Amino acid sequence: MVEWDIRKLQILRTLRERETVTATAEALRMTPSAVSQQLTNLARQLGVPLLEAQGRRVRLTDAARLVLRHAEAVFEQLERADAELAAYTQGEAGEVRVGAFSTAVPALVVPAVRALRTRHPGVSVRVREAEAGEAYELLAAGDVDLALSLAAQAPTAADPRFTRVPLLADPLDLALPRDHPLAAVDGLRLADLAGEPWIFGGSGPWSDITRGACEAAGFSPVQGHSAAGWTAILAMVEAGMGVALVPRMAVVAREGVAMRELTEDRPRRHVVAAVRKGAGEGAAVGRVLGVLREVAGELSEGAQAVTR
Incomplete structure (x- = not known):
């Protein structure tokens, strides 16, 4: 043999x-x-x-x-063995290393950590901010135990190394200057802003999401300015330099910015978690995943309440 x-x-x-x-x-x-x-x-x-x-x-x-x-x-079975051994020896104790993209940290990971402190105080979380490419490299290498990313950037469900867990469909809202003529209009649609300068990144997933949403609404957005960070994007919107699509879980209130929900053509971005195959059966990782699902569910309910 x-x-x-x-x-x-x-x-x-x-x-x-x-x-x-x-x-x-x-x-x-x-x-x-x-x-x-x-x-x-x-x-x-x-x-x-x-x-x-x-x-x-x-x-x-x-x-x-x-x-x-x-x-x-074999690797999957070994991960499962490690997970079961950790559950046997640690029970409710253990450290889970999480790699997450920037907006997921305050919106999902931090509330989950707070909940874990109350419900499972023996489970600790070590957070590492990382965009999708880095997060999955870290996950594959064993340097993090759980990765959060946009679904569009995650490995496919057919990837034998990972198990994907859907978490959240995050609505995208429209950010306009507070004094914009359309800021108070009811039934706002993306197409109503077709002639506006748009603010989004020059490349990458957010550029793809913005362009895709606008094209689905029947027009190609004219990029007035390029920025990747939400602080910079909202500051430019506040200054009247253009309009932007902003994920609801990334919004930080600014006095000069009107955040409007789109009644039609409502785009969303999908957030997923991923673990190595077999590792999700570990007690500590399972606890963190469960609490992340709960936090994501609360965010989804809040988003639905806004739309009603």
Whole structure:
């Protein structure tokens, strides 16, 4: 029977994700020569070639992909074993490391931490602000236990490494200068602002969300100014420099800004959590996920109350 080496399989898995030996070595804090040696030893143990040259790089063979397909089930089972062992030894105690995008921290994570202090004081949360790309790298590397991101930036449900958990459909409201002629108009639609200068990031998910919402309403937004932070965007709106779509959970009240709910073409952004496959069964991670769902549900109910 073949001798399976979990550490070497993890190196092969990381190579598949990082694509080069150098990047794999950096991710695993190894030298490139050590990575190459371990993979050569693994190929010898398994009796099949795992890598083949492709120019100055290497690519995984079909045999390597077959091995990894089966190894994913092993990794998932090991995560489940770790989770069950932690639940056995710690019970209600444990630390959960959370990577979350900026607006999710005050809106979702902080209220969840407050609730956990009351209900499960033995469960602590360590928060790391991280945008989606970094958060999922940290999650895959084991540096965080739970990642929060927009659904559009999350790995697909078919990704064998993670389990996705839907949390929230966050409504997008329209931010206008307080003295804008449409600031007090009932039944406001996105199309009513088609001729306005819009403020949003030059690229990335928020640019895509704004453009997509406006195009669904029948027009392409003219970008008057580019900004990524909500403080900067709302300050420019307050100064009369343009209008913007702002997620409800990111809004900070400003005297000179009128926040208006859209009665039609109401866009939303979807927020999800993700854990490594099998890890969600751990007591501490499960507690944090449960409280995050509750906080998200309260936010959703609040949003529905606003619309009624």
